[in-house]
């Protein structure tokens with residue numbers, strides 16, 4: 019579907035929300051809601067999204083929204099889904115919309131449980147690589163070398179490979195996406211919604227965050243593209259059908275298996291203030307992270323060849 | 325037709341859930357509650373109970389899932405104990421704030437360390453101020469009946485608060501007793517299916533709305549006030565539900581409180597849970613010795629039965645509270661509650677507090693008798 023067609027769909031993210039200028043979460047949510055439509059219940063753990071939707075009695079997300087405790091989203095959504103199923107309402111999208119803190123860290127066990135049970139949900143993580151709502155603290159999804167207010171001299175560990183972890187749960191559909199590619203977000207959410215009734219679906223959207231990553235608000239989409247083109251964040255999707263994994267790289271990542279085809283990572287790093295503290299060993303770690311992610315990609319590609 | 329079965333306290337709770345036609349169960353095992361979740365699973369798998377069963381990965385998720393299910397319009401149940409209750413604590417508070425009328429069985433157990441799986445009230449008492457209605461039961465029959473009553477109370481449109489039903493680990497949970505299991509048809513008439521009087525998380529039924537986003541302090545005060553009012557209205561609802569239950573099923577375990585030979589008593593033993601039954605034995609024995617003693621059981625700890633307690637105790641000489649808890653560094657929790665009520669009504673009745681049976685330690689009638697005699 020073309021961007022023009024997507025944009026012409028009703029906007030369920032209403033004007034008047036209070037996200038920062040250039041907010042990647044709002045861009046991604048706008049796309050996701052266009053794909054999901056009105057018959058959707060959003061379950062939102064503590065995060066920027068629980069704040070920028072507006073203050074009571076205002077509400078700028080024009081679907082049913084349930085704001086829940088930080089670690090609880092996938093479990094609350096499981097309860098909603100089962101109740102609706104029990105009462106015969108099967109064509110409603112029950113969707114977890116959360117940050118990397120809520121889904122990758124504190125809610126990890128909850129996500130794991132819901133995925134293992136094959137709950138008929140879509141979980142979408144907008145990953146801005148830190149706890150932004152509480153003032154830019156490190157999360158398990160923060161990359162090496164990044165400054166945060168709990169890693170003043172740069173994080174030393176690599177980013178938790180959450181989408182791969184969800185895939186290993188046997189989730190029905192898992193995809194990565196980036197705010198640099200909004201049509202891809204739309205298509206992947208649409209795909210996930212089309213698999214309603216078939217189990218747990220997970221989409222992990224990299225979300226370059228102007229205040230948290232320290233860049234100008236006009237550059238959100240550009241950084242989203244650079245993250246992919248440098249090979250920092252490969253775009254892929256995978257389906258698990260009867261225990262068989264069908265994994266594929268999406269453009270433009272499908273051209274980037276060969277590292278020489280990638281835009282140098284420095285182009286991505288130099289545009290962000292958060293990497294200013296990064297030392298040589300941080301950058302080595304960052305390269306290791308990229309190698310690690312691409313090794314996983316290759317492994318899954320080779321598994322799904324036969 | 326109703327029938328009498330030999331049931332443990334846990335089985336009695338499970339029967340209460342089954343008869344209440346609960347639609348979503350989410351639970352996690354912990355001793356001594358485990359039999360409840362096992363029994364319910366067996367019935368759901370066998371088709372005796374037509375419910376969705378969510379086999380969650382933790383108690384935090386168990387409470388989260390029943391909150392979601394209830395907010396989407398289903399009747400939901402969970403059960404836990406001790407460490408499990410503490411693990412879900414955040415969501416226990418959330419359930420009350422979200423005004424979901426879920427019911428939870430709490431099989432009271434000590435919270436470690438050390439590991440101790442036996443009865444203690446410290447688990448449920450720690451949730452006192454969160455906005456849950458609390459029923460403390462004294463026997464297995466009451467456990468079953470209280471679950472059914474709990475849904476009627478919780479789902480009343482003047483209440484809409486969650487209810488905990490407490491039974492002591494092993495003392496009741498693993499001890500068999502004859503229990504009359506009411507007829508399903510009678511229960512269906514007493515407890516119609518849950519029909520939420522408000523918006524539900526279902527776009528096929530409710531218009532778009534948002535729940536739980538940021539609320540300013542001045543609006544939050546109103547939400548809290550509404551919860552407090554609902555707690556207070558619950559007292560009237562409880563009295564009515566208990567009366568109707570007695571009319572239909574012929575059993576009465578007490579309303580907010582249960583009195584035993586209190587009228588002419590000089591000293592009253594106040595307690596909850598199974599200790600309340602021990603207290604009645606003590607009363608009979610002391611009366612044989614010519615001492616005017618009575619027993620008062622607090623059946624509903626929240627909302628606190630202020631009026632009933634004042635009416636029962638206002639002309640008494642001494643009050644002895646026997647409880648399976650202690651607020652370390654201060655006193656027994658129930659004793660503190662009683663003193664606050666008596667003080668508010670300007671009654672200068674000495675309240676003696678005995679904390680007994682912690683971590684499942686034995687509670688012997690002679691221990692209670694000794695204290696009562698000392699204060700007379």
Ligand SMILES: Cc1ncc(C[n+]2csc(CCOP(=O)(O)OP(=O)(O)O)c2C)c(N)n1
Pocket residue numbers: 064065066067087088089116117118119120121146148149150151152157
């Ligand atoms: C149990 C608990 N611990 C801590 C918090 C405080 N808290 C609220 S939002 C948040 C960070 C959210 O981070 P993330 O999920 O990445 O979303 P973002 O703010 O980046 O959008 C934290 C730590 C909380 N609400 N609950």
Ligand code: SF4
Pocket residue numbers: 036037038039040041042043044066070146150151227228229230
């Ligand atoms: S901190 Fe980031 S995610 Fe949060 S509102 Fe601002 S731009 Fe959006």
Ligand SMILES: [Mg+2]
Pocket residue numbers: 117118119144145146147148149150157
């Ligand atoms: Mg974040």
